[in-house]
Amino acid sequence: MSAISTIYQGQLRTLVTHNPSGAQIFTDAPIDNRGNGEAFSPTDLFVASLGSCILTIAGIAAESHGFSIDGARIETQKVMAQNPRRVGEIILDIYLPPNNYTDREKRLIENAAATCPVTQSLHPDIKKVVKFLYQEEASI
Helix, strand or coil: CCCEEEEEEECCEEEEEECCCCCEEEEECCHHHCCCCCCECHHHHHHHHHHHHHHHHHHHHHHHCCCCCCCCEEEEEEEEECCCCEEEEEEEEEEECCCCCCHHHHHHHHHHHHHCHHHHHCCCCCEEEEEEEECCCCCC
């Protein structure tokens, strides 16, 4: 059995099933590409997977080193490029909750962004703009 099944539903919409759990999501083409924009687009999921991967790897690092990033969030923007149409730039603002992070803990968190499997899978032509905003430095 495959890990993920995707079925085209018509009208530029797909149903994606995570086979081991049965969890499902829909995708819809974005408005700027003939869709209705009523669900995540495939490129939305692409950039969302980057944010999820970063937080997951940072969470593993935090747990392994005895601190918490619970409540951390990433606000993500994608910038589409043309010829060919593709994701050209990903902008990530990473908000960390107040925790008086040490310099070592900040390095662990920031290393997660650089080394998560999705980051490592991105084409080098995709520009990545990553900003870490620790509660001590920014308002959440």
